[in-house]
Amino acid sequence: MSDEADGGRQWAAQPGFWRQVVEQLGASLVVVGPSGRVVAANPAAERLLSRSAEAMAGKDFHDLVHRHADRERPGIRCRLLEALIHAGEAHADSDRYLCGDGKLVEVSWSAAPVTDGASFEGTAMLFARLSDDRSERAEHMQALEDLTGRLTLVAQITAVLGQTLETDEALARLGRMLVPGLADWVAVDLLVGDDETHRVAVTGPDGRDRGQEGWRARLPFAGESRSPLVQAVRGAVPVLDEDAGAPARPDSPLAALHSGFLQSVGAASALTVPLGSGRHSTGALTLVRTDPAAPFGNDDLQVVVDIGRRVGQVLDNTRRFGRQRDVAEAMQRNLLAPLPQPGRLLLAARYQPAPAASQVGGDWYDAFQLKDGVTALVIGDVVGHDLTAAAGMAQLRGILRSLAWDRTEPPGAIVDRLDDAMPAITTVPMATLVLARVEGPRDGPWTLRWTNAGHPPPLLLTPNGHGRYLDDARGPLLGARTGTGTGDRRPDATTPLPSGSTLLLYTDGLIELRGADLDTGLSRLRRNALALAEEPLDDFCDQLLTRMPPGNVDDIALLALRLPPP
Incomplete structure (x- = not known):
């Protein structure tokens, strides 16, 4: 038996609209699926056609019942067939249906499509024996219109409410x-x-x-x-x-x-x-x-x-x-370490979960002091948005801290060793990150040394009102390298950090929106960051998130460094 027939019996068996309303109709009703096959019939239809709903289920309704006076099936220009094929409203004041006992019965019928929003779900066929009482036929027509409207409303409410989890x-x-x-x-x-x-x-x-x-x-x-x-x-x-x-x-x-x-x-x-x-x-x-x-x-x-x-x-x-999201957000925040405050350097960070996410994700930031007194900055994003990604993020953070703690080597070399170790001791298939060292004496001047493993570039805002992306030192994503050797070493770059400047590290949720290209997102971030550059660092971070246009579907992590004025 067809899936359509099974679906119809499941619908008819549910408590609610079908059993409590349709089965009580005095008019005969058959619901026909998009392919023209019967999915359900009420008791009045069973009586009029001398056929059980079980016997009709899955059968082509037109072929099963529609006949000329000579018992031949109507041809391709049949009004009933056109209504079923083209999903339109139609009616006939006089027609003939073949009953299960072999008799032909004269009927009037009306057809109306049943939709689920924009989706065509089938056709409701309401019919009755011909009667000289035209008011009875009008009542049947009105009953069909009311019934179809109610079926459609229930289906639309189900579809529309199912599109949100808020x-x-x-x-x-x-x-x-x-x-x-x-x-x-x-x-x-x-x-x-x-x-x-x-x-x-x-x-x-x-x-x-x-x-x-x-x-x-x-x-x-x-x-x-x-x-x-x-x-x-x-x-x-x-x-x-x-x-x-x-x-x-x-x-x-x-x-x-x-x-x-x-x-x-x-x-x-x-x-x-x-x-x-x-x-x-x-x-x-x-x-x-x-x-x-x-x-x-x-x-x-x-x-x-x-x-x-x-x-x-x-x-x-x-x-x-909502409960899952609250727990997930708390878990994510607990996985992100508190920030140090190294000397006169100011640090601030924010994590904002995706608006429609129900699980933790892989966006992360980190800042910590190394054995030689240098401050390390990290921003990263593990592929995926689930508990596995969050666990991978925690693994990478711990391993990276261990690899960087007592090393004075360039960031690119440390990330190379992290990349080599990742397949063996983590569950992370692929990730992006920026690892940077803020080098210099306590009172400056300072220099930034960094490497970029496939991550959006850091943004440097200087006191003279300029903002530029640090596009140098770009290497492959973690997990994307195909070989080892000196030719595969990750690049490093350095740039001076002027007094009073602000450095922003961020994940792609801050610049990517559906339907917009990446350059547009980068330009918007640079413009907003320059407008907020004079704000206190915590306000700078908060207002950057507030200025995000609607449409973001990803987590956002950001890490900001403010250097003291001269």
Whole structure:
């Protein structure tokens, strides 16, 4: 049997929209997949066609049922076939379907595409025996339009919310999709721990959030209250309140908050459903309509129950992601060593995790004093963005410190030995880094000696208002060399460090943005750094990160050195 048929049976077997709404329709409904094969059929369709849903599943719907009066299959100019192939809306007032008992039955039918955002998921076929009662046919047409709209809304909410792992953004998207399409006001309450609820989002017409502070109270959870909100938060039952604006005597602070909200927005009817399913509820979703002539009904309730179940799953994922990200960021920061303050030289560093990352990464910085009193500076990036990359970063940092501690040799020689040792004693496949020595007496003058293993170049800002990238001493990435010998030695370079100058080492997250070339990122960084060059070093680092345009998807590590003025 086809995968399409299996998928249809799984959908039909799920509690929620299909079983609670579609199976109750008096009209016959068959859902056909993109290839024209039946994926699901409701009981009314089974009765009309004298065929079971199981027997129809996976069969080509057109070939199975569509016939002329002489029982021949219609040709290629068939309206039904065109509707199924071209995913368009269509209808016929009179046609013939072949039943399982061999009889032909005259039907009227309507076809409407079911989409998941921009993706075509199939076609909903609604049909009925021909009747002289034209109002009955009109009702069937309206039923199909309503049903298709609800199916599409549920699918779109699932798709759109699945694109973010940020709770606030997920709730903002939910509000924009439900208002004004399905409701005039939407409120979301989340269960905090076991004994508190927090109203975290309220969306109204045109995105208004009237009375925000009063509506977003954090209140004790009264589990025995009879309030619809409390019942939904408990995961017990969804509630359709057909007289939502009527004054009520609240039996808990939470019930008072909810009743006050409904009266304040002028609610005519309201739906309150659990976020999640069964006993696993993370909160409640409330939808409000203010027009007494268009109240919510039982069909709306079943749709919103399904939406609440799906939103609950998304919020579970975003909360889990948030906890993972907090732990990951703490781990990353603990792996980065505190900075020394060598004499009159000032050092500052920052680490900023990727906006959408859930795990630690391989960006790192380091600064330490060597045995000969020289200050060593390191910035690096291990390939990957996961726990393996973070572990590799810690390994490289420890090995590099050991190799550099008691050596007065050039940085390039030290990095060569790190490159030779890396395959044998680390899990790192490839990495970039800059290793530099700040050489000179305590009061200057100072010289920078460095080597660059495939990393973005350091930026030197001088007191005369100039900024230049130190593009010299570029060698291959760690892990990229194919041989050894004198010809493969890494280059070194030196440059004087004027008094009052600032040296910036950074990872590529500070200069790379999707859709922009590297030169644009380097120019932007140089421009921002020059504008901030007179700021205290900590402010310099903080404002560099603040000036990053939106769109960054990578970690950022930066290390800044400020030399004292003359």
